[in-house]
Amino acid sequence: MRAELIDGKAIAETIRHEVAADVTRLAAHGIIPGLTVVLVGDDAASATYVGAKEKASKAAGMQGETLRLPASTTQAELLTVVERLNVDPSVHGILVQMPLPSHIDPDTVIRHILPEKDVDGFHPVNVGKLLIGHTDGFVSCTPAGVIELLVRSGVDTRGAEAVIVGRSNIVGKPMAALLVQGRAGGDATVTICHSRTKDLAFHTRRADILIAAIGRAEMITGDMIKPGAVVIDVGMNTKPDATKAKGTRLCGDVHFESAVHVASKITPVPGGVGPMTIAMLLRNTVRAAERTLAVAAR
Numbered sequence: 001m002r003a004e005l006i007d008g009k010a011i012a013e014t015i016r017h018e019v020a021a022d023v024t025r026l027a028a029h030g031i032i033p034g035l036t037v038v039l040v041g042d043d044a045a046s047a048t049y050v051g052a053k054e055k056a057s058k059a060a061g062m063q064g065e066t067l068r069l070p071a072s073t074t075q076a077e078l079l080t081v082v083e084r085l086n087v088d089p090s091v092h093g094i095l096v097q098m099p100l101p102s103h104i105d106p107d108t109v110i111r112h113i114l115p116e117k118d119v120d121g122f123h124p125v126n127v128g129k130l131l132i133g134h135t136d137g138f139v140s141c142t143p144a145g146v147i148e149l150l151v152r153s154g155v156d157t158r159g160a161e162a163v164i165v166g167r168s169n170i171v172g173k174p175m176a177a178l179l180v181q182g183r184a185g186g187d188a189t190v191t192i193c194h195s196r197t198k199d200l201a202f203h204t205r206r207a208d209i210l211i212a213a214i215g216r217a218e219m220i221t222g223d224m225i226k227p228g229a230v231v232i233d234v235g236m237n238t239k240p241d242a243t244k245a246k247g248t249r250l251c252g253d254v255h256f257e258s259a260v261h262v263a264s265k266i267t268p269v270p271g272g273v274g275p276m277t278i279a280m281l282l283r284n285t286v287r288a289a290e291r292t293l294a295v296a297a298r
């Protein structure tokens, strides 16, 4: 058996077209969704992701802008930038690219972004809304993208044993909240595993749906997967590869070559969850702009 590939690139492309149609609809009301991404410092991977976000937002017809600030930017300076964006009516979505330089506290910055412009879904108000099942908040883009992948690939999550490996605030915890909620892509029985979990393989082998979000290259091997399981790899790691010009290649948290013979469906890295993160960001930005329309109509 060889697992069917879940093509995140193709699904993300479909969502980007849906978003572009929404942008055209909003234009009839005189609204152009505006997304401003703030990048602090010169981390090469972050610069690539930020460039991709600006390009994708413009391709969808939005007003996409990137503010590139030097690594020496102080926390106070960054908070001033966020405050300016908070009150700018042409900016519907604000995203501060992570990771930030070590002298800046990410939680303080996230709390400064207005929840209604927090298209990353990281603000405690949006996290709280997700937990209590309110749909008027924003959901963190990567876990929201995973749910879209499952739903659009025809995976029935109802009553499934879903095991998440990783307990980050950005992926693991919101992922659990989404899988457990009583709507499409939810109704699963959820287990979260982490670095202190005893006998990790015992849990992963019980999973009908296994979500790997640990941040450790190829840690989940085929023998840790239940035959026929759906495997979603959120990992984005590099490993040495002498055949590549860079000397490294991208890999996930799942050892793909052994997992692909055990799973029924699997996401590749690259081309799985990664492209969904940007597609869901665009969707959140359109929603932020739509809500200003709804507020104006009141």
Ligand SMILES: Nc1nc2c(c(=O)[nH]1)N[C@@H](CN(C=O)c1ccc(C(=O)N[C@@H](CCC(=O)O)C(=O)O)cc1)CN2
Pocket: 048, 049, 050, 095, 096, 097, 098, 099, 120, 141, 142, 236, 250, 269, 270, 271, 272, 273, 274, 275, 276, 277, 278
């Ligand atoms: N403020 C935020 N910061 C970060 C987030 C986030 O959601 N909000 N997520 C990640 C990085 N990220 C988006 O910012 C991101 C990562 C990967 C991809 C992607 O499309 N990956 C491709 C491969 C790209 C490559 O070749 O290097 C893939 O998987 O196919 C998109 C977005 C951390 N920071």
